[in-house]
Amino acid sequence: MPPALVQASPSATRPSRFAPQAPYDALAPVYDLLTGDYTYPEWVRELVGLARDHGLEGRRTLDAACGDGNATVPLLDLGHEVSACDLSPAMVAAARRRTGGRARIVQADLLAMPLLGRHDLVTCLGDVPNHLASLADVAAALTGLRRNLRAGGMLLFDVNLLAAYRDVPDVTVRDDDRIVTWWGSRAQIHEPGGAGEVVVDVFQRDADGLWHRSTCRQPHRHHPLPGVLDAVSAAGLEVVAVHGHVPGAGLQPRADESRHPKAVVLARRPARLTTKTRRQR
Numbered sequence: 001m002p003p004a005l006v007q008a009s010p011s012a013t014r015p016s017r018f019a020p021q022a023p024y025d026a027l028a029p030v031y032d033l034l035t036g037d038y039t040y041p042e043w044v045r046e047l048v049g050l051a052r053d054h055g056l057e058g059r060r061t062l063d064a065a066c067g068d069g070n071a072t073v074p075l076l077d078l079g080h081e082v083s084a085c086d087l088s089p090a091m092v093a094a095a096r097r098r099t100g101g102r103a104r105i106v107q108a109d110l111l112a113m114p115l116l117g118r119h120d121l122v123t124c125l126g127d128v129p130n131h132l133a134s135l136a137d138v139a140a141a142l143t144g145l146r147r148n149l150r151a152g153g154m155l156l157f158d159v160n161l162l163a164a165y166r167d168v169p170d171v172t173v174r175d176d177d178r179i180v181t182w183w184g185s186r187a188q189i190h191e192p193g194g195a196g197e198v199v200v201d202v203f204q205r206d207a208d209g210l211w212h213r214s215t216c217r218q219p220h221r222h223h224p225l226p227g228v229l230d231a232v233s234a235a236g237l238e239v240v241a242v243h244g245h246v247p248g249a250g251l252q253p254r255a256d257e258s259r260h261p262k263a264v265v266l267a268r269r270p271a272r273l274t275t276k277t278r279r280q281r
């Protein structure tokens with residue numbers, strides 16, 4: 001999903017989804033067109049550098065909610081041994097094509113996360129907390145990711161702040177056989193904890209020259225940053241660093257809801273498990 005936008009998901013009482021997997025299946029054939037101008041290699045390099053600066057060791061990495069592999073490939077190019085997962089079967093297939101067999105990529109739901117190994121680093125990029133409808137779901141997703149970390153391993157994720165929802169533009173991109181219109185203006189949110197919805201219209205031309213339209217709707221939710229950090233702690237992780245991010249300006253020393261579209265959170269699985277974490281394990 002575009003880095004300055006958001007999505008949403010489930011209820012506080014049981015894992016469910018605001019946004020079913022079908023919208024992401026519909027976007028898979030055009031996701032490269034929609035995100036083609038994003039500088040993922042530089043972004044991933046900066047984030048991995050942040051983790052290294054705070055003591056990350058090792059290169060066994062899980063890229064969770066990987067989409068079509070736009071962050072998975074830069075991780076591979078940095079020399080990481082990468083596994084990846086996504087809810088959407090179509091996105092999984094696209095990521096497998098994009099990585100050319102260099103990564104193990106499986107279908108998995110963050111709210112019912114399987115154990116895919118003990119990793120040195122887990123990345124979960126693309127505003128995933130904003131895809132979830134409640135902070136209870138954010139904590140549940142982070143708990144599943146924590147289980148996939150070795151003791152002392154690190155989690156990197158980003159989350160949209162309130163500034164990302166103001167004056168969200170509508171965007172149309174196209175090539176010879178595809179047109180995608182991202183109605184971002186419908187996802188504007190002005191109050192903390194508010195919800196919005198992006199509508200995406202996809203037009204694809206078939207071999208006979210006929211155009212076919214599909215539309216997907218993606219609910220989005222803003223979660224105030226203090227609540228997200230509380231969810232990190234509830235998941236049995238330690239917050240290591242929190243930075244604001246502005247496209248083109250990189251990481252900022254602090255995260256400000258009113259100025260920065262995005263926050264980057266670096267967390268660590270404690271080397272020694274607390275009694276609470278042992279119960280969660």
